Amino acid sequence: MNILEDLKQRGLVHQITDEESLRKNMEGNIITLYAGFDPTADSLHIGHLVPGLMLKRFQLAGHRPIALIGGGTGMIGDPSGRSTERQLNDLNTVKHFSEKIKNQLASILNFDEGENAAVARDNYEWLSKMTIIDFLRDTGKHFGINYMLAKDSVESRLENGISFTEFTYMILQSVDFLNLYEKENCTLQIGGSDQWGNITAGMELIRRTKSGEETEAKAFGLTVPLITKADGTKFGKTAGGAIWLDPAKTSPYEFYQFWINTDDRDVIRFLKFFTFLELDEISSLEKELEMAPEKRVPHTRLAEEMTKMVHNEAALVQAQKITEALFSGELKDLNGAEIEQGFKDVPTVTFEKQDINLIDLLVEAKISSSKRQAREDIQNGAIYVNGDRNQELAHVLSNEDRIDDTFTIIRRGKKKYTLIRFE
Structure with a gap:
């Protein structure tokens, strides 16, 4: 099945630019695509899995993913999806966060040798070298104020206020797309639905600066929908806070429990969004849910797939062991490390x-x-x-x-x- 068709059937396509041209570009060719990850904390959380796993899906389909770490943009702050300004971190903190995130992405993407091996890039490399004159003269002149004000990420902030710092984020992300287009032949950017304005701004900068050299410059954008839970609460959040990929912040047992406790109304969607199970197998799991919801077979499969992917097989086995011990009451079978995981929130x-x-x-x-x-x-x-x-x-x-x-x-x-x- 074509990668775009698979994404659509999984409900993972929200918006896409010039789909027909993108399909043609992908036929028999390896395209390079990227998604950005701003280092705003020392770990990714499960919300970041969506773009990360999108990169992996394209990689499995034979294409070349770039994981762009926002060492530069992370010092500015993305206004998208927020009603207030972000707290700015210093350079050393952002660098520390960036290294942690790069290591975590290695558990999702294949960075080994090969023509479609993933690569990690950090936009601090080029944004830190840009002078204010370069920024205003070579890049800023391509962005009309009215054009920027019309973007959702900016327009939604006008009532509460937006600083010039965050106002320029769209331009800096556009510079990223242009840089990767020039140096890596990267023609596709993917991101969450709140990134649509930033993505299309980057496409516009490429069109304005690159068209006419030999042929019309062609870049594409694809966004995934905002993932929400059936009960209306924010995906990835619990009473204890975010669900992190770092096992020191969210233990494999807690991670496993998050997925296994998925609402019945969400579990099939999440299997499509987050796992690499074939759609036929997911359909079979949906039938099992309808016939015997009390067995929670799809929930168990979701928890197993996600824990094994983000952590490893050993972490999954340990999480299952803790779960079984707590259910059966056979607590003497646990060791100290497992007790600390399973009873983390106990007095x-x-x-x-x-x-x-x-x-x-x-x-x-x-x-x-x-x-x-x-x-x-x-x-x-x-x-x-x-x-x-x-x-x-x-x-x-x-x-x-x-x-x-x-x-x-x-x-x-x-x-x-x-x-x-x-x-």
């Missing part, structure tokens, strides 16, 4: 590493309100130690109750967990 109380009476621990950790309540909780079978019910009033927690000599998991009732850390 944690630290004790000195020594033996302690269970009743005293329940009171000191504020699991039970008093010694009398602690005795009642134990006698009534409401207290579990590392998944096992404990009804011994005289029980003393020792090293045998410490997982990896560090953790003890106390559960009171059905759901109230407390993680005890011994140091």
Whole structure:
């Protein structure tokens, strides 16, 4: 199937310029395309997966992707999709963020040798060398104020205000497209639907500066739709914040859980958007959802595919192990690292590493309100130690109750967990 047709059937095409010409350019040819990633944090989040995976889809179809790190534009701030100005970071911070993002993209794209191997570029390389005279005389003259004001990314900000700094972002992104067009023969830029104005501005700059040399300059733009959740909340956000690709910020277990808890109304769409499963297989998973929604087969498959892709097979196995242990209550099978992942958001109380009476621990950790309540909780079978019910009033927690000599998991009732850390 043609890559553009596959993208359309997956619902991944929002807008596209001159589709017929783009199709012809791609027939039997390797085209070069790019997507930009501004380093506004030290990790990408799952919202960045959309353009990243679009690059991968084109690469798998035989084309050459460029991952453009916005080391330069990241110091300016993109007004697209925002109602307020971004906080500006200093150069060292942006450079640090850029390196982290480059490494993360390597887990998605194939940067190995080959005629369509992906490459990473940083626009700080050329934007930092541009003088203010160059910017105004050679580039700025091609942009009419009325043309820029009509773009959604600018127009939507006029009421609340937009600085000249962010106003120029569109021009700088246009310079990126022109630079990659000249040096890399890059003819296609892809991005989210909020990038349409920036993308078409870049195409216009290429047309104005390159047409007439030998032939009409031809560049293309393609945007993917804004991904929203069925319940109206923002995709990629949870009560705990963004879902990051960095395992130190969002553990593989948390990452796995995000996907497996996808709303039934979203799961098939997300399988089309984010995985590389064939559409026929996704259709089969949709039928399974209709026949047995309680089994959550598509959700499990989505979580497996995404965790394996972003992290690795070992991280997936670990996430599944933690999930199964929490579901079954067999917590003694977990090691310390797995406990830290699975109980990251559970209240944690630290004790000195020594033996302690269970009743005293329940009171000191504020699991039970008093010694009398602690005795009642134990006698009534409401207290579990590392998944096992404990009804011994005289029980003393020792090293045998410490997982990896560090953790003890106390559960009171059905759901109230407390993680005890011994140091």
